[in-house]
Amino acid sequence: MQKRSIISTLLLALLLALGSTALLADSHGGADPRAGQVEQAINDAEAAREKAGSVDGEWRDTAKMIESARKALAAGEYDKAMKLAREAHQQGVLGYEQAMSQQELRIPSYLKY
Amino acid sequence: MKKILLTCAALILTAGFGTATASTPEEDKAAWDRFYQQRFPNVPEEDYNNGVYTIDKVGRENWEAIEEFPPYEPFIDAGREMWETPFANGKGYRDCFPNGPAIAGNYPHWDKETGMVMTLPLAVNNCLEANGEKPLKYKKGPINNILSYIAFESRGQVVNVEIPGDDPRALEAYEEGKKFYFTRRGQLNFSCAHCHLQTVGMVLRTETLGPAKGHPTHFPVYRSKWGTVGTLHRRFTGCNKQVRAKPFKAQGKEYRNLEYFLTHKSNGLELNGPGARK
Numbered sequence: 023m024q025k026r027s028i029i030s031t032l033l034l035a036l037l038l039a040l041g042s043t044a045l046l047a048d049s050h051g052g053a054d055p056r057a058g059q060v061e062q063a064i065n066d067a068e069a070a071r072e073k074a075g076s077v078d079g080e081w082r083d084t085a086k087m088i089e090s091a092r093k094a095l096a097a098g099e100y101d102k103a104m105k106l107a108r109e110a111h112q113q114g115v116l117g118y119e120q121a122m123s124q125q126e127l128r129i130p131s132y133l134k135y
Numbered sequence: 136m137k138k139i140l141l142t143c144a145a146l147i148l149t150a151g152f153g154t155a156t157a158s159t160p161e162e163d164k165a166a167w168d169r170f171y172q173q174r175f176p177n178v179p180e181e182d183y184n185n186g187v188y189t190i191d192k193v194g195r196e197n198w199e200a201i202e203e204f205p206p207y208e209p210f211i212d213a214g215r216e217m218w219e220t221p222f223a224n225g226k227g228y229r230d231c232f233p234n235g236p237a238i239a240g241n242y243p244h245w246d247k248e249t250g251m252v253m254t255l256p257l258a259v260n261n262c263l264e265a266n267g268e269k270p271l272k273y274k275k276g277p278i279n280n281i282l283s284y285i286a287f288e289s290r291g292q293v294v295n296v297e298i299p300g301d302d303p304r305a306l307e308a309y310e311e312g313k314k315f316y317f318t319r320r321g322q323l324n325f326s327c328a329h330c331h332l333q334t335v336g337m338v339l340r341t342e343t344l345g346p347a348k349g350h351p352t353h354f355p356v357y358r359s360k361w362g363t364v365g366t367l368h369r370r371f372t373g374c375n376k377q378v379r380a381k382p383f384k385a386q387g388k389e390y391r392n393l394e395y396f397l398t399h400k401s402n403g404l405e406l407n408g409p410g411a412r413k
Contacts, residue, residue: 078389080381081322113322124318127310132333133166135158 056100063107064091070114079121084113160298160309160399167332167400171348174335184352184404186412187345190336194343198411207283207357207409210364214284217277222266228281231262236285239406240292243395245305252308252391256282256366260386273385274369282355283364286408294352294406296399312396315389316347321380327393330374342413351398353410364409367394 067088074080087110094103129135158166171183178189188195218236221227232238242255256278260270271278298309316327330339331347338344354367361369368385371393375382383389 075381078383079320082376082379082381083322084381116322120319120324124320127314127317129158129317130328130333133170135162135166 054100056104057095060091060095060100060103060107063104063111064088064095067091067107067110067114070111070118072114074114074117074121077118077121079117079119081113081117084110084117087113160306163313164400164402167348170332171335171346175346181404183346183349184401184407186349186353186410187343189346189349191343191345194413201411205357206359206411207355207364210280210283210355210357210409211287213277213280214282214287217281218284222263222268224266226266228259228262231258231265236288237292239286239289239408240294243296243391243398245297245299245302245308245395247299247302247305250302250304251388252395254386254391254394255285256368257386257391274366274372275363279355279364279366282366283409286353286355286406289406290408292406294398294401294404296395296402298399308392309396309399311389312392312394315393316396321375321378323378325378327374347397348400349404350401351394352401352404352406353408353412355408356410356412358412360413 067084071080071084071088074084087106091103091106091110094100094106168180171178172180175190182189185195188198218228229235239255242258243252246253256271256273259278259281260273263270271281299305319326319329327347330344331350335344335346351367354370355364356370357364366385368390371390372382372385
């Protein structure tokens, strides 16, 4: 009887220790896999923004979006941060494509020479 | 409203674009003049220096009422004081600009020595720095006072931007300005030409799109939106932001070359700055 009670107590202590460790890890944000994903998405957006900027194709709001995504990530608002990062990435990609499509000067046909 | 936007979008999407053509600045100017002459056959050539009020009758009435008590007057007075106040070394603006203050008609011009387009605001700051003074900011603030005074004193001078043939870099700068003008940019995918050539005279929200010809003659301008006087490059910045593109640096190479190209298209028009706009 006593042996059983000791084993039960030990098991309970072990479970409590594991539970509190998990809680602690969660409260520090280190274990949430989304944080890493968002950080990667922000880095991708920043790279796309820089690439667009290298050909003078950066759009007005891209840098602001990345900044907002960083703030949202710091506040633990992963969904918001991911949405902003993805949008900024898309803007960077499109800005680069737009600038590349405009490399050649084309005079509109309504100007008659 | 929806109809207007749809029409604009359709025009922009369906507009034909020719291929790159090597045209001289004179041929460009003639093509622009022809375009505006056909678009607005009743507008006298010399009236284009009034910007959008050349073609917006109601706007013109309001503007003429505003001009009875010009909101830019205090800026001219402040600029006159700047012009007459010596620098710390005892020299002044008149030492840099002996023919001043009526010198706006000399700008922008190609500066062979530095190999770049020289604009009036840049020349003002060069003067300040050469005399140990702090340069002025290029978009807002006191630079607009001195520019307003110079513009006012230069009224009546005729725009005559030259692209000198003895320095190929001048034509290069002009071509870069032209390329900028026709380049789509920003999230809205607009070029300068979309608003001020192709859809000129149409209405975007409440604003009539003004002709490019005559745009630079009346700067700096007092804009009611700004509540103060601002420079041409501040306006370029605003245009780029409106199409949701990241703007370039005021007095950087991009905007200086754009000013060179754009002002060439106003050759023959009288300077009438500072102006007043919505």
